Amino acid sequence: MLVKDYMTKHPLMVQPTMSIVEAQRFMGENNIRHLPIVGKGKRLLGLATRQTLLVQPATLGSLNVWEITRFLSNLTVGDVMVKDKDVVTIGKDATIEEAARIMVENKIGCLPVLEEGLVVGIITEINLLAQLMEMMATRVPGVRVTVRMPNRKGELAKLVGAIAARGWGILACGGAPAPKQPDKWDAVVKIRDVPREEIVAALEQVEGQEIVDVREI
Amino acid sequence: MTTNHRIQTPILKVENLAISYETRKGDVQAVRNVSFEINRGEAHGIVGESGCGKSTIAFGIVNFLGRNGKIVDGSILFQGQELRGRSEEELRRLRGDQVAMVYQDPMQALNPSLRIGDQLSEVLIVHRNLSKEAAHEKCIDMLKRVYMPDPEAVMLRYPHQLSGGQQQRVVIAMALLNNPALLIMDEPTTALDVTVEAAVLDLIDELRREFDTAIMYITHNLGVIARVSDRVGVMYAGEMVEQAPVEEVFLNSMHPYTQGLMRCVPKLGLSKESSYLCPIRGRVPSPAELPPGCIFEPRCDYARPRCRQTHPELRQAAPGHFIRCLFAEEIAAQEWQPPEDLIPDLTALMARKAEAAEPILHLQNVRTYYEQESRSVASLIGLGKKCYVKAVDDVSIEVPKGCTLGVVGESGCGKSTLAKTIVGLEPLTGGEVEFLGFDISVPVKKRDIKLIKELQMVFQNPDSTMNPSFTVGHQIGRPLRCFKTVPRNQVRDEVIRLLEAVKLSAVYYDRLPRQLSGGEKQRVGIARAFAARPDLVLCDEPVSSLDVSVQAAVLNLLLEIQQQYGTTMLFIAHDLSVVRFFSDYIAVMYLGRICEVGPAEAIYAPPYHPYTESLLSAVPIPDPTAEQKRIRLSGTVPSALNPPSGCRFHTRCPRKIGEICETEEPPCRDAGDEHRIYCHIPLEELRKLEPVVTVR
Numbered sequence: 001m002l003v004k005d006y007m008t009k010h011p012l013m014v015q016p017t018m019s020i021v022e023a024q025r026f027m028g029e030n031n032i033r034h035l036p037i038v039g040k041g042k043r044l045l046g047l048a049t050r051q052t053l054l055v056q057p058a059t060l061g062s063l064n065v066w067e068i069t070r071f072l073s074n075l076t077v078g079d080v081m082v083k084d085k086d087v088v089t090i091g092k093d094a095t096i097e098e099a100a101r102i103m104v105e106n107k108i109g110c111l112p113v114l115e116e117g118l119v120v121g122i123i124t125e126i127n128l129l130a131q132l133m134e135m136m137a138t139r140v141p142g143v144r145v146t147v148r149m150p151n152r153k154g155e156l157a158k159l160v161g162a163i164a165a166r167g168w169g170i171l172a173c174g175g176a177p178a179p180k181q182p183d184k185w186d187a188v189v190k191i192r193d194v195p196r197e198e199i200v201a202a203l204e205q206v207e208g209q210e211i212v213d214v215r216e217i
Numbered sequence: 218m219t220t221n222h223r224i225q226t227p228i229l230k231v232e233n234l235a236i237s238y239e240t241r242k243g244d245v246q247a248v249r250n251v252s253f254e255i256n257r258g259e260a261h262g263i264v265g266e267s268g269c270g271k272s273t274i275a276f277g278i279v280n281f282l283g284r285n286g287k288i289v290d291g292s293i294l295f296q297g298q299e300l301r302g303r304s305e306e307e308l309r310r311l312r313g314d315q316v317a318m319v320y321q322d323p324m325q326a327l328n329p330s331l332r333i334g335d336q337l338s339e340v341l342i343v344h345r346n347l348s349k350e351a352a353h354e355k356c357i358d359m360l361k362r363v364y365m366p367d368p369e370a371v372m373l374r375y376p377h378q379l380s381g382g383q384q385q386r387v388v389i390a391m392a393l394l395n396n397p398a399l400l401i402m403d404e405p406t407t408a409l410d411v412t413v414e415a416a417v418l419d420l421i422d423e424l425r426r427e428f429d430t431a432i433m434y435i436t437h438n439l440g441v442i443a444r445v446s447d448r449v450g451v452m453y454a455g456e457m458v459e460q461a462p463v464e465e466v467f468l469n470s471m472h473p474y475t476q477g478l479m480r481c482v483p484k485l486g487l488s489k490e491s492s493y494l495c496p497i498r499g500r501v502p503s504p505a506e507l508p509p510g511c512i513f514e515p516r517c518d519y520a521r522p523r524c525r526q527t528h529p530e531l532r533q534a535a536p537g538h539f540i541r542c543l544f545a546e547e548i549a550a551q552e553w554q555p556p557e558d559l560i561p562d563l564t565a566l567m568a569r570k571a572e573a574a575e576p577i578l579h580l581q582n583v584r585t586y587y588e589q590e591s592r593s594v595a596s597l598i599g600l601g602k603k604c605y606v607k608a609v610d611d612v613s614i615e616v617p618k619g620c621t622l623g624v625v626g627e628s629g630c631g632k633s634t635l636a637k638t639i640v641g642l643e644p645l646t647g648g649e650v651e652f653l654g655f656d657i658s659v660p661v662k663k664r665d666i667k668l669i670k671e672l673q674m675v676f677q678n679p680d681s682t683m684n685p686s687f688t689v690g691h692q693i694g695r696p697l698r699c700f701k702t703v704p705r706n707q708v709r710d711e712v713i714r715l716l717e718a719v720k721l722s723a724v725y726y727d728r729l730p731r732q733l734s735g736g737e738k739q740r741v742g743i744a745r746a747f748a749a750r751p752d753l754v755l756c757d758e759p760v761s762s763l764d765v766s767v768q769a770a771v772l773n774l775l776l777e778i779q780q781q782y783g784t785t786m787l788f789i790a791h792d793l794s795v796v797r798f799f800s801d802y803i804a805v806m807y808l809g810r811i812c813e814v815g816p817a818e819a820i821y822a823p824p825y826h827p828y829t830e831s832l833l834s835a836v837p838i839p840d841p842t843a844e845q846k847r848i849r850l851s852g853t854v855p856s857a858l859n860p861p862s863g864c865r866f867h868t869r870c871p872r873k874i875g876e877i878c879e880t881e882e883p884p885c886r887d888a889g890d891e892h893r894i895y896c897h898i899p900l901e902e903l904r905k906l907e908p909v910v911t912v913r
């Protein structure tokens with residue numbers, strides 16, 4: 001699960017000479033929110049987002065319609081983009097959780113993926129959410145059970161053991177500390193081809209753990 | 218894993234594209250109304266006969282149409298940006314290093330005067346401003362990615378020092394150096410041997426997955442399309458007539474033209490007894506004289522009056538399946554019956570085959586060596602040791618009267634030399650050739666004219682075997698006059714009869730070769746070979762340069778003539794499906810030797826010689842559901858100047874059993890029914906091999 005496997009390869013990119021009017025239209029037409037600006041050989045020069053394309057009224061000399069038109073028509077993405085030294089990027093061999101951490105900490109929605117200064121792809125929050133979806137096997141039908149267990153070693157093994165003992169298959173499995181209960185841990189498992197009642201009956205017998213949520217998806 | 222969670226902008230989106238060429242007669246629309254799109258990591262195949270505008274589309278996308286070509290209508294969106302109507306400079310910047318192209322002939326794509334290393338690193342130095350050293354490193358990495366053996370040494374070589382397959386790998390590596398978003402491949406494997414082709418196709422498939430490159434793949438070979446593409450567009454006379462996912466096109470084609478194309482190619486394993494080829498009648502109309510209604514109407518078996526008036530639009534007939542036909546739903550392809558005049562009547566041929574025929578041609582230990590001077594000083598004064606290229610070495614085969622012997626093998630294995638030796642164009646080095654009981658081991662000059670008359674040849678390239686300044690009638694008449702087949706005053710009538718026999722009319726008598734299409738030229742070549750009413754005709758790749766529909770017609774023609782005259786044929790080809798279809802007996806050659814010979818059906822089922830097995834696993838099959846074992850030969854055919862000891866195939870054999878293969882000549886193993894295999898592996902083990910191709 002590395003960035004290079006989940007990034008969008010060959011992203012849409014433009015030259016810094018494109019006017020912002022055109023860039024607006026381009027991003028709208030192609031339904032994208034992040035636009036790497038590249039120079040020769042796909043070298044990253046900057047990044048434009050829908051926000052950077054919003055022109056601050058303060059930068060306008062006057063509010064005269066003709067003035068605004070002239071001002072906008074001379075403005076290129078190169079003028080308004082986030083310059084490359086300020087763009088947060090990532091290498092293609094980083095893990096996706098590392099990508100998620102950088103995006104969360106900087107509160108940004110995308111990371112251009114670089115290899116020796118050249119854009120080889122782009123990873124956005126959508127890519128990561130898509131991956132979350134895959135990790136939870138969202139598109140495969142099955143029973144999703146959330147089990148709350150004490151936060152200590154061996155508890156997850158007990159749960160998995162109980163499932164394995166009955167010869168069921170685990171489609172997906174994930175876990176996180178329970179909200180506002182630091183001594184508890186929530187594990188989510190998804191089991192397929194087994195009726196809901198049987199699963200509940202089996203997992204209720206696991207000592208010290210409680211079923212918080214069961215649903216068929 | 219699929220990550221297509223949202224609608225993406227396709228890498229390439231072509232809409233209503235029309236391209237014209239300016240000619241003296243006015244603008245000729247070579248491509249009209251073509252639309253398709255290619256997503257990331259998708260391979261879109263474009264297939265059609267020659268002259269259908271496939272390459273024109275590719276050239277239009279990279280703006281390489283030449284001085285007289287221009288895009289007249291439509292749009293080409295690359296990565297969301299319009300390419301049409303931009304200046305050269307803008308285009309260069311937009312496309313930049315994001316589109317790469319691989320052409321048919323790798324030798325023409327490489328500069329013969331520069332080392333491979335310099336050509337490759339130039340791409341990186343120019344586009345990415347890399348230093349020479351860094352570029353060199355990267356190039357070696359890329360050559361390793363395309364499985365080039367010994368990349369460091371290859372970097373120092375010149376293009377002519379590489380084999381065709383290696384050259385094509387270099388070109389592909391060069392195309393991928395910049396990590397392009399779109400790769401356009403125009404018949405990249407057409408000039409390569411099947412074994413090399415299979416390896417290159419594997420490579421393309423793997424790179425597509427790794428780099429997520431969108432590929433536009435142009436070819437006329439239906440088998441190749443079935444192997445590489447996700448979606449297929451079928452072009453006919455400048456229009457896209459059908460577009461669908463690959464399985465749909467092959468298993469459930471809806472347009473009569475696509476159905477016709479499928480019927481033109483022999484399926485691997487089918488023979489002339491159990492099936493027939495159905496050529497599409499007529500030919501592709503020239504773009505200047507298009508019919509007013511449906512462009513396929515004049516050749517269509519289902520044409521109705523409305524087809525003549527209304528030009529059909531591309532419409533969706535099933536989800537994802539687009540066709541340009543008014544009545545596609547009413548066509549039942551399974552119930553299709555070939556028109557009477559298209560299928561040759563082969564009953565007599567079958568009957569004749571049933572009788573045990575006498576061998577007409579008998580080859581015993583035939584050797585043809587080419588002398589080559591060694592480069593030492595001693596050879597300058599005539600004292601050097603002589604080297605020999607053993608083009609044909611110790612070949613013994615028989616051809617029964619009225620039957621067809623197919624000869625297959627990779628290029629450079631001596632197929633053509635064998636034919637030339639029999640015909641007498643190459644002097645025999647050793648062994649015996651007996652024809653009708655006569656010894657014909659003498660060169661053609663010393664042969665009796667009656668003997669020459671009985672042995673005729675059809676060549677691969679019809680263009681270079683006809684004299685451009687003589688009329689067709691004169692050329693076909695020449696053997697008639699030389700051999701005095703008919704009295705002098707009847708030559709003209711006989712030529713016209715021959716022309717009619719090859720489905721050409723008398724009007725062709727006064728035409729010059731340049732006024733004929735490729736298929737017509739090959740027909741004239743066949744008429745000329747059969748003019749003397751020979752007993753044996755040697756066909757050296759007679760259909761390799763022809764389009765599938767023409768190929769089917771020419772094969773049918775050969776069968777019909779063979780049936781009429783009872784001619785024996787030696788049929789050389791590299792397409793294993795065609796050979797299987799056409800021949801009664803097949804000989805598989807490798808490096809001048811026969812490694813397997815026997816009845817056609819026996820060759821295509823176990824026991825196989827390991828070489829035959831790998832050849833069969835490399836044939837592209839025009840059926841995406843067929844399962845094929847994956848055996849890939851490494852390396853190229855070794856030099857015939859210094860062939861490997863023992864079994865000649867041991868250097869590349871995937872089933873080599875040990876030292877015995879290197880030291881001893883393989884024994885002849887008789888698998889019954891005249892089926893002979895030359896291999897060290899015992900027959901019982903070869904019999905246990907699973908069939909290479911399973912068609913569901």
